[in-house]
Amino acid sequence: MSAGTSGGLRSEPKIRAALTRYRVMAYVTGIGLIVLTCIGMPQEYLGLFGGGDSVTRVAGIAHGWLYVILLITVFDLGNRLRWSWKRMVLTALAGTIPFLSFYAERKNTHAVQAELGVRAA
Secondary structure, eight states, rough: OOOOGGGGGGOOHHHHHHHHHHHHHHHHHHHHHHHHIIIIIHHHHHHHHGOOHHHHHHHHHHHHHHHHHHHHHHHHHHHTOOHHHHHHHHHHHHHGGHHHHHHHHHHHHHHHHHHOOOOOO
């Protein structure tokens, strides 16, 4: 499938913009989840550094909202590229497992760039 087919849903500038939004949210969500699971939860449940209740509460709420935005960006990008529901769901679920959102972002970025005919960075 080429980027110029089927009218507005496949326009290259819109796909690039959707990809950028997805990439930003994948990284921000991934960092938030790492802070939550690697800093906040050990502090809270192991009592390290005086407990981490506030870190867990703030990082948990932030990650929850950021994850919702990630879901929107995944749906937007997937819809523009006509991804299968399976691919969209797996990409969205990557935001719930520490470090997996970074892997999914790289794989999806390379796939989108290949489809648009751009050499991956």
